[in-house]
Amino acid sequence: xxxxxxxxxRDAFLGGRVMAWQPISGYRAATDPVLLAAAVDxxxxxxxxxxxxxxxxxxxxxxxxVPGVVMTGVERQADYADLARRNAGSTMQxxxxxxxxxxxxxxxxxxxxxxxxxxxxxxxGGTPARDAGREGxxxxxxxxxxxxxxxxxxxxxxGWLTMIxxxxxxxxxxxxxxxxxxxxxxxxxxxxxxxxATRVLIRARKGAGTPFALLDPLILHDGHAHTGDGDDFTxxxxxxxxxxxxxxxx
Numbered sequence: 590x591x592x593x594x595x596x597x598x599r600d601a602f603l604g605g606r607v608m609a610w611q612p613i614s615g616y617r618a619a620t621d622p623v624l625l626a627a628a629v630d631x632x633x634x635x636x637x638x639x640x641x642x643x644x645x646x647x648x649x650x651x652x653x654x655v656p657g658v659v660m661t662g663v664e665r666q667a668d669y670a671d672l673a674r675r676n677a678g679s680t681m682q683x684x685x686x687x688x689x690x691x692x693x694x695x696x697x698x699x700x701x702x703x704x705x706x707x708x709x710x711x712x713x714g715g716t717p718a719r720d721a722g723r724e725g726x727x728x729x730x731x732x733x734x735x736x737x738x739x740x741x742x743x744x745x746x747x748g749w750l751t752m753i754x755x756x757x758x759x760x761x762x763x764x765x766x767x768x769x770x771x772x773x774x775x776x777x778x779x780x781x782x783x784x785x786a787t788r789v790l791i792r793a794r795k796g797a798g799t800p801f802a803l804l805d806p807l808i809l810h811d812g813h814a815h816t817g818d819g820d821d822f823t824x825x826x827x828x829x830x831x832x833x834x835x836x837x838x839x
Contacts, residue, residue, distance in 0.1 A: 591668050604831040607649045609676045616669070620809075620830055621788065622647035624778065625706050625753040626654065627829045627836040628790045633657030635701035638743055640688045640736060641665070645673035645681065647706060652680050654833045663688055663695070688739045689731050695743070702749050703740040707733060709755040733758065734765045741769040744795045753778075756786040763791075763801075771797035774838050777806040781813060792838055807836060 597610050602623055611617050626647045631637055635658055639648045642662030652660055660681030664670040670685040677683060686692055708729040733754075740750045750770065754762060759775065766773055770793035777786030786806060809826045820827075828834035 591671055597672075602646055603650055603653055603833045606653045606833060607646065609644050609646050609649065610672050611644050612668075612672075616643060618643060618646035621753050622706055623650050623830055624788075624790065624807075624836065625704055625751065626650035627834065628753070628776070628792065628838075629655075629702055629704055629751050630749065630792075630835070630838060631655050631658050631702050635659070636698075637661070637702040637704060638695075638700040639663065640703060640705040640739060641707060642673055642683065643669050643706075645676045645683065647704060648673075648681050649677060650833070651704070654835065661695070661698075661700070663691065687731070689735055691739070691743075698743070699745045700743055700748060701745055702751065703744055704751045705736055705740065706753050707731075707736045709758070711758075733761055737762070737765045737769075741795060746796050748795050750791075750793050750795070752791045754789060754791070756789045759789045759791070762789075766791075766793045770795055772799035774802040774804055776804040776836070776838070779806040779808050781810050782808050783813070790836065802838075804838065 592612050596613050598613055599608055599610050601608055629651050633655060637651065637658050637660050639662045642648055642664045645662055648660045648662050652658055662673055662681055662683045663686050664673055664683065665687040667685050670683050673683045684692065684695060711729055744750065756777065772794035774792045776790045778788035778790060779786045807825065808823050811821050811823050822830060829836055
């Protein structure tokens with residue numbers, strides 16, 4: 590049915606370099622897709638497939654940082670896919686489909702990069718979100734292993750998978766990567782110095798044999814607690830979230 594104009598806001602990312610329509614009630618992109626985009630080590634001319642693109646924020650942030658990448662997004666919720674098309678214009682192709690049942694046009698293609706920000710919460714348990722779109726974005730119906738398997742099939746040999754996810758599920762992700770991927774690297778995302786990581790960025794290369802690497806954390810906020818109005822991002826996090834800097838893998 591789609592969203593009414595009155596039910597949308599147009600929000601700025603990367604300091605206004607990316608503008609995106611989002612529903613007021615429903616899943617709303619925040620920092621995670623921006624961090625995911627910053628972790629993709631792509632080059633102009635390379636092809637990138639985003640699984641579960643939502644309204645397109647991660648792909649659009651990547652395209653803003655690396656002009657000339659060829660973007661394709663897949664989103665199973667039709668109203669969110671429509672917003673992604675509106676947000677992207679000609680920047681990327683958006684396909685309405687379930688990653689568990691991709692159309693033949695996508696199954697016949699392979700990509701230099703696959704990126705994903707899968708739902709963080711496993712099926713069952715917890716309190717469902719009141720909004721169906723938010724529930725669909727946050728609680729998985731398709732297992733993590735299937736996200737990773739789909740990525741492996743769509744990647745070119747030696748292609749890269751980049752993901753952001755809940756830190757508590759990192760062991761499950763790493764186990765699922767081992768059959769098809771190597772050169773696996775994990776960077777924790779920590780809210781403040783001295784705190785446990787709440788998110789992880791994971792990168793892996795199809796068919797590679799390089800050993801696993803655990804990298805230093807990206808600390809997102811200064812100080813021990815939020816003490817006033819405005820953001821308190823660290824200089825490194827602000828460079829990524831506001832200025833479009835990349836998150837490296839060394």
